[in-house]
Amino acid sequence: MSDLAPESKESRAQEAAAIRRRWITLGEVLAVIAVLISAITLYLNWADRRDERTVEATRSREKSARAATxxxxxxxxxxxxxxxxxxxxxxxxxxxxxxxxxxxxxxxxxxxxxxxxxxxxxxxxxxxxxxxxxxxxxxxxxxxxxxxxxxxxxxxxxxxxxxxxxxxxxxxxxxxxxxxxxxxxxxxxxxxxxxxxxxxxxxxxxxxxxx
Structure with missing residues (x-):
């Protein structure tokens, strides 16, 4: 079997490098998506707690108003x-x-x-x-x-x-x-x-x- 021509080796090396770059880019994208999902989850949890505090404060004021009547x-x-x-x-x-x-x-x-x-x-x-x-x-x-x-x-x-x-x-x-x-x-x-x-x-x- 004859050895690969230098051009073929170089072409394969370039293709492998391109594949690695694509995987790195995909990994970066997935990492960014994970960060975004985490940030959105944290925001939704914070918003839910804020809404709960607002509801509790409203109920407390209503209870106080009823008590004073x-x-x-x-x-x-x-x-x-x-x-x-x-x-x-x-x-x-x-x-x-x-x-x-x-x-x-x-x-x-x-x-x-x-x-x-x-x-x-x-x-x-x-x-x-x-x-x-x-x-x-x-x-x-x-x-x-x-x-x-x-x-x-x-x-x-x-x-x-x-x-x-x-x-x-x-x-x-x-x-x-x-x-x-x-x-x-x-x-x-x-x-x-x-x-x-x-x-x-x-x-x-x-x-x-x-x-």
Whole structure:
């Protein structure tokens, strides 16, 4: 067998070198692709964590806002007493100040640790105010007495205060010899109000209900 011609050897050497260069180039390309994939994976993981943190922060703010919003429910303890309780299970009432319409001519009532509304606080004043407003002696359905309730309460160790306008539902019946009897029915929230505007809002509500 004859030896390969010098040109043939040189041609094969050049071809082998070209193949090696192609493999090196392909390896570089694959390395770049791997780096890109790694970078994209890291970015997606970071973006997911950022989204999770954003969602958690939003949920935390929403939870805090809900906790700071108080809704009082009332249960009838007797004809002349309503027991008040926050709708939120984590809300603990510390004290309350209950204001009445100016037309009743009575001072606010403060309670501590026992949220409630008692008919004896305002029953006589309400009867006189109803007479002055020429309202009927007997209620056909539930009558409404607006009150402004400032409640100081705690949620998860944080203190909050809310002032809101409520309607106290009541019934009144006339008795020929015994006078009138007042029965408390329940409590209905009207709206949240600013402390500085409480009395004005209360009086406006009374005026609307007694027209």
């Amino acid at each position: 108080l809704l009082l429910n009332a249960a009838t303890a007797s004809d002349d007493r309503l027991t008040l309780k926050p709708a939120g299970p984590d809300q603990i009432v510390q004290s309350q100040s209950i204001r009445f319409p100016t037309a009743l001519g009575i001072a606010p009532v403060d309670t501590t640790g026992d949220p409630r509304i008692e008919g004896e606080w305002f029953s006589e004043a309400l009867k006189k105010a109803r007479e002055k407003a020429k309202l009927p002696d007997d209620s056909v359905g539930d009558e409404r007495l607006p009150v402004a309730i400032a409640t100081r309460f705690i949620v998860d160790g944080d203190a909050h205060e809310e002032v809101a306008l409520y309607d106290v539902g009541y019934g009144i019946t006339g008795r020929l010899l015994g006078g009138h009897h007042l029965t408390l029915r329940g409590l209905s929230r009207v709206s949240a109000i600013k402390a500085a505007d409480a009395q004005a809002a209360l009086d406006a509500r009374w005026g609307k209900l007694t027209r």
